Amino acid sequence: MTPYVTSNFSLHSLTATTSVMSSIIGGVLKLPLAKVLDIWGRPQGFLLTVIFLEVGLIMMAACQNVETYAAAQVFYWVGYVEQIFRKSKSALTQ
C-alpha cells in the first residue's frame, strides 16, 4: 500500500525512502533486542513487541505526512521481527 500512502500526500517519489530508516534501524537492532528480550523474560518481551507493532500500526493509520509514515515503519518492523523471535523461543523452551 506504500505507493498509495505516499501518493496521498502527493509525494509518490518518496515510496522507496519510507523503508530506508526502518531497514537500517530494524537491521541494527536485531541482535541487541534479542538480547534485551532474553534478559527480561518471555511475557514482558512479548508484550513489548506487541506494543511496538501497535504503535507502528496506529501511526500508519493516523499519519498526516510521509515522515510519520516512515517513522511508523520503523516501529512496525522492529516489533514484527522481534515478536516472531519471541514465539520461536517459547516453542523451544516449553
Place this chain on the structure above:
Amino acid sequence: MSLALSVFIADTSQLKNRAFAFAFVSSPYIITVWMGGPTVEAFLNGPGFRWGFGVFAIVTPIITLPLFALFTLNYRKAKKAGLMPVVDSGRTFMQSAKYYFIQFDVIGIFLISAGLALFLLPFSLYSFQAQGWKSPMILSMLVIGFVVCIAFVLYEKYLAPVTFVPFGLLLDRTVMGACILAAVLFVEFYIWNSYFYSFLIVVNNLTITEATYVANVYSIGSCFFSLLVGVFIRWTGRFKGLALYFGVPLTILGCGCMIAFRNADAKIGYIVMCQIFIAFSGGTLVICEQIAVMAATSHQYIAVVLAIEGMFSSIGGGIGSSIAAAIWTGVFPVKLAEYLPADAQANLTMIYGSIEVQSSYAVGSDTRNAINHAYADAQKLMLIASTAVLALAIVSVAVWRDIRVKDFKQVKGMVF
C-alpha cells in the same frame, strides 16, 4: 524468513535436513500471498488506506493478548516450580542502566544507525532542496554521516568494551561471503523492486489485485523453489556449486532480461518470466547462504550468525532503497518534463506526486504514453544498477569453502 523460526529449526534439525526444514517453514506464504491483493484493493477502493492499517491495529491486540496471558501463566508456573532461578544482581537501578549501556554497546548502535541514516537519506531528499546537491543541509548530512560511520569503525575497534556485533565470527571467509551475498541480494532487489509495483499499475495498467499477484511471484516462486533446493542439498550434501553455477547466474539473467522487457510497451508475460527466474534463483541463494553461515560456525553461534546475516540483508535493503529513490527522483521528473505534451505540462507536479493521478489518464492517450515512457526510462537505469551490483555476488560466493553438509555431525540430542 524470520530469525526466530530459523533459530528454532536450527536447534532441532540435522544440518543435512536443515535446508528442507527451513524451506518448509516459509511455505505458508504460498497461501497468504493470494489474500493480500484482494484485501488491499478492497481497502483502497473502500474505506481507504487508513482503515487498512486501522483494522490490523485493532486485530493485533485481540489475537495476541490470549497468547500473552498464556505466556504469563506459564511463566508464573515455572517461577513457582523453582525453574527460574532468581538472580539478584545486587546492582542499583543506575548501576544496572550503566551496565546494560555498556553490554549492549548503545554508543556503537547509535553511531552506526545515525551514520548510515545521515549518509543514505540525502540520496532521496536532495531533489526536494532548492539547490539540490549544493544545498547546505544535504552536504552536511553526507559529510557528517560519512564521518560518523568512520567513527563507528574506529570506536568498535579501539574503544568499545563490548561490541554489539561479534566481529570475530565474521573473519571466516564463508560467513563473510554469505553475509555480503545477503547484503548484495537485498541491494539489488530493493533497487528494482521499490517502484516495481507502481510500474505494474501505471505502465502495465494492472489492477491492484493483479499487480499484487505479479509482485508476489517472487515470494511464491522463491518459497516453492527453496523446497526443491532443500531436497537437492539433502541429497547431494553440496551447496556452493549450486549457488555459484545456478543461483547467481540465473539472478543476473533475470535482472538483465528485465532491462530489455521493462519498457514503455512492456508485455506482462515477459515481466513475469523474469520474475520467475529471479524467484527461483532467489530461493536457491537464500537457502544456500543460510546453510553456508551455519555450516561454517559451531552450533552455539548459529542464532548469532543468522542474526548477523539478517542485519546485513536489512542494511542492504536500506542501501538499495536509497539508490532506487536517488535514481527515481533524479530521472523520472526530468523525463516527465521532456515527454509530456504541452497541454499536460501544467500538471507535471501533480502527475509526479501521485500514482493515482498517473494512472487516471486514459491508456493510449499522449499524456499516459509520456508517463509510461518516463517510467520505463527510470526503471531501465534502476535495472542496470541492479545488474551491475550483482557482479559482487559472484565474488562473495566464490570465496566460500565448499563444505559438505552430508554426514556432518553438529546436533547432539534431539534430531529432526
